[in-house]
Amino acid sequence: MRVRHKPWAKEKIEQYPQFVIPNPQDYKGKWTDLFGNDKPLHIEVGTGKGQFISEMARVHPDINYIGIELQQSVIVTALDKVIEADVPNVKLLHTDGADLRNFFSQGDVARVYLNFSDPWPKNRHEKRRLTHHSFLKIYEEILGDQGEIHFKTDNRGLFEYSLVSFSHYGMKLNGVWLDLHDSDYEGNIMTEYEEKFTAKGHPIYRCEVQFTD
Amino acid sequence: MRVRHKPWAKEKIEQYPQFVIPNPQDYKGKWTDLFGNDKPLHIEVGTGKGQFISEMARVHPDINYIGIELQQSVIVTALDKVIEADVPNVKLLHTDGADLRNFFSQGDVARVYLNFSDPWPKNRHEKRRLTHHSFLKIYEEILGDQGEIHFKTDNRGLFEYSLVSFSHYGMKLNGVWLDLHDSDYEGNIMTEYEEKFTAKGHPIYRCEVQFTD
Known part of the structure; x- marks a missing residue:
């Protein structure tokens, strides 16, 4: 996502340390301390x-959530949504997906959501795709046994690539929807991007998908 | 496929034993005898x-092919195509997919093609789908090591079901195309049904997919 630079974003993020956690490394292995309960954590x-x-x-x-976003000018909008939601079970991390192991121990996380990730369509950028095996390895190392990834995208090429990538990593496919908005799937929560894209039909x-032993 | 009854079909099939093999059980484990060479066999x-x-x-x-079809009034049309093709490397079997183990030993077959199989959309008919695990077991027992299934369909529900079925059977997904006719896949040979369906856009x-050890 290419976004407008927001010079005031850094300051605003720093004003809300209760929502955008400034010291996530301190909670590695003990996110239950931060949330004050041991509900499952989905990121x-x-x-x-x-x-x-x-x-x-x-x-x-009954689930704790953490949203992870690298772009300062984007996460500041997420911060507004979190402030507005006004619930105790959602936090944000301003960091890179590649660094997850710095902040989460094995088993800290029960589920990873990937929504409309950058498709990086050029072959030479394959390693940047969030479903590349190097990222799957990271997710595997922070998820508990039988940990799951729930992934959605409008990008056909990325989805095709990802199904093969999951399978070659040895993951088990538990469900697939090839036209989510014309299916019996219930409880879908749309992203901003999804709303716009779906309107085009x-x-x-x-x-x-799930990691196996 | 619901088809017109063709009372003359039986007789015609019997007239061409060199194309519609009347005694396939005799070639179990020795299809190379029938074809007179040891090229890989795809069915x-x-x-x-x-x-x-x-x-x-x-x-x-360089490949030997066998087409398997249960319906007499349909295979008789396939027979016409095989007569017309006039090549030595294609034969037909007038039998049921469930009986494959009567005619093929482990390793006789290198690849199984499933094209536009009946979707059997009702849950109670799940067992009839040619990608149900009971059929995967049959294919596994006649295929060689790392044997492959190449599957195509226009039916979204059947494709979703099949991807999950393959994965839960422990098969590896080597490639997936979610819009074959708008992809870089080369060498696609269309079925009669595919031609009709594709014209609708x-x-x-x-x-x-591939069986693993």
């Missing part, structure tokens, strides 16, 4: 403008 | 009107 890697994660937190009070692809 | 389960298998045989002289789904 979204590349949380964008935050509609998905804040809405999920509102709908599922194009299909949304979705799958649920 | 199509549910070969329908035979355009795919006869055209594949024409294009790939709907996507064709395709995948290549």
